[in-house]
Amino acid sequence: MERADVVVIGAGVMGTSIAYHLVRRHAGRIVLLEKETVCSGTSAKSSAIVRTHYSTRPTAAMALLARRMLERFREDAGGESGFRRTGMLFIGAPAEADGVKKTVEMNRELGIESELITPVDVRRIDHLLEPADGAPLVWEPRSGYGSPHEVASTYARRFTELGGVLRQAAEVTAIETTGGRVGGVATPVTRIAADHVVIAAGPWAQRVGQLVGLRLPVMASRQSIVTLRPRFAYDDGHPIVADLANEVYFRPETGNLILLGNTRHGDDRPGDPDDYQDRPDAGFVEDVVTRLSRVMPASAEAEIAGGWSGMYEISPDWNPIMGTVSAISGLHYCVGFSGHGFKLSPAAGLLMAEQVVDGRATTLDITPYRLERFEEGRALKIAYARAGVIA
Numbered sequence: 376m377e378r379a380d381v382v383v384i385g386a387g388v389m390g391t392s393i394a395y396h397l398v399r400r401h402a403g404r405i406v407l408l409e410k411e412t413v414c415s416g417t418s419a420k421s422s423a424i425v426r427t428h429y430s431t432r433p434t435a436a437m438a439l440l441a442r443r444m445l446e447r448f449r450e451d452a453g454g455e456s457g458f459r460r461t462g463m464l465f466i467g468a469p470a471e472a473d474g475v476k477k478t479v480e481m482n483r484e485l486g487i488e489s490e491l492i493t494p495v496d497v498r499r500i501d502h503l504l505e506p507a508d509g510a511p512l513v514w515e516p517r518s519g520y521g522s523p524h525e526v527a528s529t530y531a532r533r534f535t536e537l538g539g540v541l542r543q544a545a546e547v548t549a550i551e552t553t554g555g556r557v558g559g560v561a562t563p564v565t566r567i568a569a570d571h572v573v574i575a576a577g578p579w580a581q582r583v584g585q586l587v588g589l590r591l592p593v594m595a596s597r598q599s600i601v602t603l604r605p606r607f608a609y610d611d612g613h614p615i616v617a618d619l620a621n622e623v624y625f626r627p628e629t630g631n632l633i634l635l636g637n638t639r640h641g642d643d644r645p646g647d648p649d650d651y652q653d654r655p656d657a658g659f660v661e662d663v664v665t666r667l668s669r670v671m672p673a674s675a676e677a678e679i680a681g682g683w684s685g686m687y688e689i690s691p692d693w694n695p696i697m698g699t700v701s702a703i704s705g706l707h708y709c710v711g712f713s714g715h716g717f718k719l720s721p722a723a724g725l726l727m728a729e730q731v732v733d734g735r736a737t738t739l740d741i742t743p744y745r746l747e748r749f750e751e752g753r754a755l756k757i758a759y760a761r762a763g764v765i766a
């Protein structure tokens with residue numbers, strides 16, 4: 376039978392990052408199995424925003440580590456990430472001003488460049504923007520956006536160049552265990568014995584967990600993006616904006632487009648990541664475009680250019696689920712990134728490689744993300760009531 380030291384299940388931004396960091400750690404024979412192709416899952420649908428404004432301390436720390444890794448991606452990973460620095464303006468809901476202030480203080484303690492600014496500053500940053508009266512305003516000069524395809528394909532290429540084995544069209548259909556230890560995996564055509572198995576299956580996490588009787592509380596939920604073609608020039612000179620007063624986020628997109636998404640959560644419904652409508656509903660488009668025009672009035676004249684839908688992989692507290700299964704040694708999970716995993720993927724891969732090789736992550740502590748937190752009543756607390764995706 377084929378043998379591996381580690382099998383990684385899923386080749387989105389997470390699985391490719393984990394696999395790459397494992398070969399960098401000389402963790403033996405690493406096999407990365409993907410049921411479709413590299414970066415074909417939720418990573419392909421991402422808005423790819425890279426920010427550090429997080430109200431959850433460990434996630435803010437992970438976002439900072441990851442953004443620094445994206446800034447030096449070529450030197451570290453040997454390829455492109457598509458990272459472009461635009462800065463990000465965060466507009467809080469007026470009722471949540473205290474939470475925003477505390478988040479900025481905590482972010483700054485971690486070394487994140489973040490400051491509370493005024494409406495006059497906003498006009499200087501982007502004259503098109505008119506934030507709601509009384510909304511707290513935060514400027515993050517080092518934020519931007521990247522390219523999931525470039526990140527995943529760089530990690531996958533370097534992984535194979537460094538001796539890793541990548542198999543596409545290879546769906547894991549069984550995870551084998553013996554005596555409280557993981558034994559390996561099976562696909563329809565082969566069995567691979569392995570000392571370690573890492574589940575990085577994005578919105579399919581729950582299904583892959585079920586293969587071994589593991590309950591991973593990850594809800595796949597459809598989310599839509601609209602692109603708009605404005606009549607004015609709109610390029611990377613404009614910042615990313617997350618506006619919780621109007622519950623939208625947006626950024627420049629290639630081709631003079633505005634990429635527009637929704638931050639209104641709480642009524643998200645479970646969906647099937649293998650069978651969903653891959654385009655926004657007309658009602659959603661009208662609603663989200665109206666909300667955008669409140670913060671960027673000039674956008675009211677913009678044409679609808681297109682859009683798509685993808686699947687968030689929502690955990691109960693909108694934060695990642697990372698660690699090792701306590702009842703099955705050698706079985707690890709890196710899932711539940713809740714619509715904000717692209718930016719975290721470089722750091723998550725590094726930390727999971729440490730977890731597998733050293734028995735615990737050392738660059739940052741990932742124990743707050745362990746699966747057991749939900750049963751122990753230690754779910755992470757997020758500050759923004761309806762905008763789980765900001766976490």
Ligand SMILES: Cc1cc2nc3c(=O)[nH]c(=O)nc-3n(C[C@H](O)[C@H](O)[C@H](O)COP(=O)(O)OP(=O)(O)OC[C@H]3O[C@@H](n4cnc5c(N)ncnc54)[C@H](O)[C@@H]3O)c2cc1C
Pocket residue numbers: 384385386387388389390408409410411412413414415416417418419420421422423424425523545546547548575576577578579583598599600636684685686687709710712713714715716717718719
């Ligand atoms: C509309 C939208 C906008 C988003 N915007 C942002 C953003 O602005 N910033 C940000 O940071 N994040 C954003 N995200 C979230 C981000 O894209 C995800 O958190 C991230 O891509 C998750 O990566 P992943 O590798 O875990 O999942 P995936 O990319 O889904 O990868 C999992 C892989 O596992 C494979 N797989 C599943 N089952 C099996 C099996 N049995 N055997 C083998 N392979 C299997 C799948 O085919 C898939 O390729 C957004 C997501 C969406 C949908």
